[in-house]
Amino acid sequence: MKLALSGLLPYPLEEMTHAKNSFWQHGSCIFTPENNYEIIASSGRGKTTLLNVLFGIRNDYHGQFIIEDIPANNLKLSDWAHIRTHKISSVFQGLRLFRHLTGKQNIDIKNRLTGRLTDQQIKNLAKTLGIEQQMSQKAGLMSYGQQQRLAVLRAFAQPFEWLLLDEPFSHLDPVTAQITADLIRNECNVRSANFIVTRLMSEDYLQANEEIIL
Ligand SMILES: Nc1ncnc2c1ncn2[C@@H]1O[C@H](COP(=O)(O)OP(=O)(O)OP(=O)(O)O)[C@@H](O)[C@H]1O
Numbered sequence: 001m002k003l004a005l006s007g008l009l010p011y012p013l014e015e016m017t018h019a020k021n022s023f024w025q026h027g028s029c030i031f032t033p034e035n036n037y038e039i040i041a042s043s044g045r046g047k048t049t050l051l052n053v054l055f056g057i058r059n060d061y062h063g064q065f066i067i068e069d070i071p072a073n074n075l076k077l078s079d080w081a082h083i084r085t086h087k088i089s090s091v092f093q094g095l096r097l098f099r100h101l102t103g104k105q106n107i108d109i110k111n112r113l114t115g116r117l118t119d120q121q122i123k124n125l126a127k128t129l130g131i132e133q134q135m136s137q138k139a140g141l142m143s144y145g146q147q148q149r150l151a152v153l154r155a156f157a158q159p160f161e162w163l164l165l166d167e168p169f170s171h172l173d174p175v176t177a178q179i180t181a182d183l184i185r186n187e188c189n190v191r192s193a194n195f196i197v198t199r200l201m202s203e204d205y206l207q208a209n210e211e212i213i214l
Contacts, residue, residue, distance in 0.1 A: 007063030041214035089160035099140030
């Protein structure tokens with residue numbers, strides 16, 4: 001599924017000085033399924049805003065976001081529901097976990113809708129991510145780094161063509177980050193899917209073949 005931005009400029013970025021001499025000056029790019037993408041910028045330059053546009057949860061922008069030749073603003077809520085269940089999965093910067101549910105319950109609540117992962121697959125993924133023991137613990141009691149890995153696992157509990165990841169390694173040590181990055185890359189490969197990941201200037205774990213500097 002091709003995602004295209006044409007002259008995109010989110011309203012909150014309009015008056016910002018960096019928007020006048022950066023990606024936002026033209027706001028155009030095409031995300032094609034042959035590539036993985038990194039969106040790289042220092043804090044506050046619009047990474048989360050851009051991912052939220054791609055996930056269809058913001059439409060406060062100039063220009064156009066086009067999904068497979070259809071302007072995103074023409075899509076109905078039911079179209080977006082379908083896209084978010086079958087085509088685009090996401091790991092938000094704020095994670096959006098249910099704090100009072102266990103790790104496993106957080107996965108199950110999504111997996112029940114999609115039936116994507118078996119219990120054994122969930123167990124194996126949790127083990128690889130080093131959060132096997134946390135699956136029976138309440139999410140709100142986990143460290144933020146453990147919660148980040150749980151959110152990555154949850155993103156796998158549905159089919160997708162694109163996986164959006166907003167600074168997914170920000171609370172992980174380099175070894176754990178690399179294990180998580182390798183798992184993400186492998187899951188995408190197995191599913192013939194692609195990722196769009198944001199990161200600050202200083203980190204680089206997933207090493208996509210296309211870089212977008214904001
Ligand atoms: N709804 C909004 N109303 C006003 N300003 C907003 C809104 N959404 C985003 N912004 C502003 O847009 C700018 C970019 O925010 P964004 O969260 O996209 O940055 P970021 O690159 O993801 O930063 P970080 O690396 O710190 O997460 C910020 O200055 C933010 O205050």
